[in-house]
């Protein structure tokens with residue numbers, strides 16, 4: 001697809017003797033949710049980390065708006081508008097919502113005090129309140145420590161942090177894995193809201209119904225290659241399971 005914002009061609013990556021990605025072609029456009037499925041060890045998290053600049057592929061190309069890029073570190077991907085929500089969320093329990101939203105990008109007060117390291121807490125909590133309000137999910141005041149939040153609320157904070165910096169692509173590794181039914185629905189609603197706002201999202205999940213609920217397109221990885229890449233409307237769970245487990249060989253049936 002030519003309108004992909006972020007894409008890859010023929011990505012290979014090995015860890016020692018283990019070939020984890022074996023020629024991955026992948027793409028995501030603005031305003032699109034791509035559900036990324038595959039059995040344990042298929043290479044989903046590894047692919048996300050290549051897109052996020054955590055791992056450099058052994059060969060193959062990552063492209064932003066069709067132009068080859070080299071991400072040497074996650075900040076390179078961030079500068080290209082690509083943010084990631086990892087499964088562990090990387091939140092700090094003892095800090096409040098505002099501090100977590102600004103982790104690593106704290107705003108200092110203007111002038112000499114700022115140069116001495118004084119933080120602009122009131123500006124940061126104003127922006128935090130705005131970011132959280134935009135998500136339209138049920139969240140406590142931004143001064144609440146993360147330790148007091150539910151799983152779904154934590155996920156929402158991690159997503160708020162990513163989306164407050166990226167208006168382009170957000171990669172999510174199993175955003176509903178640890179959540180109950182109601183919280184999962186909140187997070188899925190949030191994903192749809194962000195998509196409708198024009199972001200492109202890649203959502204890894206083991207939960208096939210969740211993937212069908214939010215995805216425009218579904219990609220199945222198996223043994224480090226793409227075995228299925230279809231519009232969600234054109235497929236059904238049995239085909240997905242077949243592609244994950246190997247019954248369905250698709251266009252790329254090399255094993």
Ligand SMILES: Nc1ncnc2c1ncn2[C@@H]1O[C@H](COP(=O)(O)OP(=O)(O)OP(=O)(O)O)[C@@H](O)[C@H]1O
Nearest residue numbers: 015016018020038039040041042043044045046047
């Ligand atoms: N840093 C690493 N060093 C060595 N091997 C790794 C590393 N990261 C991942 N692997 C291996 O690469 C393979 C793919 O791992 P990856 O985490 O990408 O799978 P996944 O599809 O996300 O699986 P899951 O659904 O269980 O999260 C696994 O065999 C894993 O052990």
Ligand SMILES: [Mg+2]
Nearest residue numbers: 044045046173
């Ligand atoms: Mg994983």
